Amino acid sequence: MIKVVAVVGPTAVGKTALAIKLAQVLNGEIISGDSMQVYRHLDIGTAKATAAEQAQAPHHLIDIQDVDQQFTVAQFVAAAQPLIQAIHERGHLPIVAGGTGFYLQALFDGLKLGADAPGDPQIREHLRQIAVEQGPQVLWQQLAAQDPVAASKIPPTNIRRTVRALEVIQVTGQLFSHQQNAGPQYDEYYIGLNTARPLLYERINQRVDNMVQAGLLDEVRWLAKRSGATLPAASGIGYRELLPVLDQPEKLAAAIDQIKQDSRHYAKRQLTWFRHQTTANWYDLVQHPEVDAQILQDVLAWLTEKN
Structure with missing residues (x-):
């Protein structure tokens, strides 16, 4: 299987900088896994890598979609799969x-996408509750009893994949190992970035202030001129809060506070999802920037492992 590194975590913890550093040291290319960074012209509110940052390493799946176009998880997978293959072949x-x-779950697990999923x-x-109350090993043993082939490919600690396999077996009545996946499977290594909650929230608040100072309002005005709230891209944090109050200056401060609150809530949901749905290796580069050496060492060790 092709080895793929995934750098995940909430906003404002250093994902972009780490991805660029890894790409430079490990001869890598970066694929954006963010659902909003695909949109052209929306640079500030989506926290895209700047032009200077993108010049430091090859970047893909940024600025590929107009703001009036939907970008679905199926489109992401269809775009990312050939990119991964091409990068690997290089x-x-x-x-x-x-x-x-x-998006990452669909890409790495080959989830069936669409009405037939x-x-x-x-x-x-129900299966997740079993894992919480009785432990992931109990759930994995259920899978091993029902579909040993599938269980042999899923680590006992990977609750997400174990739940998925058992779910498919119960819904379809067929072995998960007999299912046709939507795409290739990868050997992925999740690097999770996080920091202490108060510090994370402080950094998120500061990032929103920086976005406003950098011209977020002008970006939202540009979006408003193109039918604004009716556009797919308008659902993103930073845009949905400001679009309704662009002509109401007295409400802008409250809208900016709402962006901060929504961003903090989203960060909390992201952390919960990645902790429960992945086997990420977690690091704190905010309080311990020197740990980047350990991250590199861990990735190098993983790269030498056989699939």
Whole structure:
């Protein structure tokens, strides 16, 4: 399997800088895994890598979509798969950087996408509850008893994949190992970045202030001239809060505070998702910038492992 590094975590913890450093040291290329950075002209509110940052390492899946176009998880997977293959064939390391968890799940797990996707939210939640109450090993043993082939490919600690396999088995009545996946499987290494909650929230608040100073309002005005709130891109944090109050200066301060609150809530959801749905290796580069050496060492060790 092709090895792929994924740099994940909430906003304002250094994902962009780390991805660039890894790309430079490990001869890598960066694929954005963010659902909003695909949109052209929306640079500030989406926290895209700047032109100077993008010049430091090859970047992909940034500025590929107009703001009036939807960008679905299926489109992301369809775009990312050939990119990963091409990067691998060039002898480079694919590095996916971004915080849209479901996009990465669909890419790495080959989830069936569309109306025919086998799944049942109630079954899924029940299985997750078993993992929480009885431990992931109990859930994995269920899978091993029902589908040993699938279990042999899923680590006992990977709750996300174990739940997915059992869910598909229960919904379809067929072995998960017999399912046709939507795409290739990868050997992924998740690097999770985080920091202490008060510090994270402080950095998020500061980032929003920096965005406003950098011209976020002008970016939102540009979007408003193109039908504004009706556009797919308008659902992003930073845009949805400001679009309704552009002509109401007295409400701008409250809208900016709302952006900060929504960003903090989103960061909390991101962390919860990645902790429960991935086997990420977590690091704090904010309080311990020197740990980047350990990250590089860990990635190098993983790269030498056989699939």
